[in-house]
Amino acid sequence: MGKKTLLLLVVLGLIISAMPVLAGGAQEDNSDSRLKVALILPGKIDDVSWNQAMYDGMKTVEEMYADKIAVTYVEEVYEVADIEPAIRDFAAEGFDLIFGHGFQFMEPIIKVAEDFPDTCFALGTGFKTGKNTAVYDVTLGEGGYLMGILAGLLTETNKIGVVGGADVSEIYRGHEAYKMAAKSVNPKIQIQELYTGDWRDAATAKDGATGMYDSGVDIIWHSGDGIGLGVVNAAKTENKLAMGNVVDQNVLAPNNIISGIQYNWAPVIKNIIDDIINDNFMNRDDKYYWLTVANEGVQVTPFHSFESQISDEVVKTLQDAVTGISNGTIEVPHFQK
């Protein structure tokens, strides 16, 4: 029995040592007056998607505010069972601000925030807030609207598709706005929609997208994360068009990714940090920080090699929509279920 226990301990030790935790930049020095910020990411910082965009945004702010903040990053905290201990650890270590970058961080953040009333928490998408927590989110409805216009105008078969991970909050609003906008520019359009039910199973998403292409769809927008890479891969294999989300994914398939949406989180992160420094975080009424088309947090990515194939008319319609959303003449409905 002793032998077995020992061996399991060795295996366990190996597992722990293999945990891909990146802990850089943590300052243990008490004389450091900078704000201690922790960013907990559910995936990898080079996933060409959700996590990379946030990491890049945080890096930008960190450089800008080198004398004001010190940031610690943790990757791949995905399972709900791991999230609460991770947040609690940072809070107990005296971090001032903790970012949980994803919908699944909502319940743990609300729970831990009650136990650490002096610590600030920022939740990436969600709908629950407390005194010391806030939500930062992206108006994916606006992004989806722009993608819908593009897809509706660019399709030759009048069949377009949209693939998402799960039918939740902003993803749902992005999809609904996409469908609405596509119908508004192309009344004959047929739209296929698919939720794969998770964020990471790229192979399943690839097959779902392949099925859409099989049935005559010629352009698909995906609403992001690991499954989005499956859609990109399907476009490449089938040699059809797709549009990316979160970061400019043209690099993944230069002949197939015609455009997409990219997020620039930096302005929102900067807002949150400014509010904390100016003591305006806990006492504000509006607990939501939005990334929008107007603040250039949500942008349409360049057409790259497709530049010459896009007619001036399409470019103008898209540009008008961007301007319209920015100055408020176009209001994308806040879709509710």
Place this chain on the structure above:
Amino acid sequence: MSNNLYIDFMISLLAGTIRISIPILLPALGQIYTQRSGILNLGVEGIMIIGALSGFVGAFFTGSLWFGVFSAVVAGLLFSLIMGFLSITIKANQVIAGTALTILGTSLASFLYRVIFGIRKLPPIIDSFPSLNFLGLSKIPVIGPIFFNHNILVYLALFLVFFTWFVLEKTTFGLKVKAVGEFPRAADSKGIRVGLIRYICVAIGGMYAGLGGAFMSIGYMDTYMDHMIAGRGFIAVSVVIFSRWDPKRALFAALLFGGANVLQMRLQSIGVNIPNQFLLALPYVLTILVLVGVSKKVAFPSAFTIPYSRNSK
């Protein structure tokens, strides 16, 4: 739906079913050997992700897809030996050992990928196995796109169904495997080395799982991603029980699960009026129903999960 659309829908559905079933079928076939010899290996998921990584690394650095396949099979074999050592040599609890192996494999693959490739803006990719077209057979209407438009690993997997059946049913090695799983003491008294046979069966299971992992990274996708196995290893374990350790039935079970998954996606896409949450549950509901249906007939190998020792009674 008009007739033509209906045919296109069915072609897409069946071709997708075959593609999606293969990464479940391959590890399931391997686990038939392992489980028949009396070992439950819940580490399949971890072995598959190690296989996916090794296959990709092998193919990426040599430029040869077949070397990638070879690396994945070898890595699967070596990694599964940990399970062999834990469950056979030191007779640890197989459920715990297997679960630990899955956690180890998942974390180790993620860690090694970062060590090998570092942090990069652009993920490394390879050209994955192309579809064969069998001298134009893929152009035959309906049949072509369903059966003759897959890559070579798909046909290799189908061949392995026959091969696995042959080895287990028609060779003395197969007989030894079953003897060891059913009545290890009797096998031992006949001079069959119980531990060795079990080690071999665990290793074969590891090789098949490694191949299944490689199918994901260099056969179906063209890169490695963490979590790309996404539970297929565990589904494979249930497919083995569901098929009552028979390779032919394992093929049907894998097709059934894959088919249900593809069907729910196609139905969602064409916009049937059922909430997507119900459709997403379809493959799992189906699995539970079939498991309930066959559970009365399932006869586990008598020595299943029981470590063998000459000294104990």
